[in-house]
Amino acid sequence: MRSFVRRVSAALLVLVLGQSAWAEAPLALRFVAPERYTDAESRLGSGPTLRATLGELERIFRDLAGRTLRPGQSLAIDVLDVDLAGIELPGAGTTVPRVVTDAGPPRFRLRYALRENGRVVQEAEETVTDINFLLRTRPGGQSALYYEREILADWFQARIARRQPPRG
Known part of the structure; x- marks a missing residue:
């Protein structure tokens, strides 16, 4: 009976520790209603899909959080809207x-x-935006x-x- 209680206690401890570690993850990122975003995918068919854009944005957020957050800090971000730089130019051929x-x-x-x-x-x-974003373009940044x-790095x-x- 004692060994059963020890095993159950150990399993509960692992479960509780696992949940608290998950709750304290450095970055909790959520894309809220991405299908309604202003401009996060190619609507004309030749650019990146919504899934590809969100995947790249997730990599950017995780990289910046990994570089910025200090031990003991965690960050929860809900992405409510995305409008990518520029506009698609229809009628320019197949792409x-x-x-x-x-x-x-x-x-x-x-x-x-x-936190x-x-x-x-x-x-x-x-x-988060910067109307002067083109003025700070660095060579090789394509x-x-x-x-x-760049905009998100400044924000972080x-x-x-x-x-x-x-700013209020």
């Missing part, structure tokens, strides 16, 4: 190019909560979602690393 100009900056609507040791230290909902990554530095509150 539809995305034309990026300063009239079409990337834009994200995010709701987030930053330290389980306590919320900053939370908000805000739109990877997928390059402009979006301001909100998470330096804890600057959003």
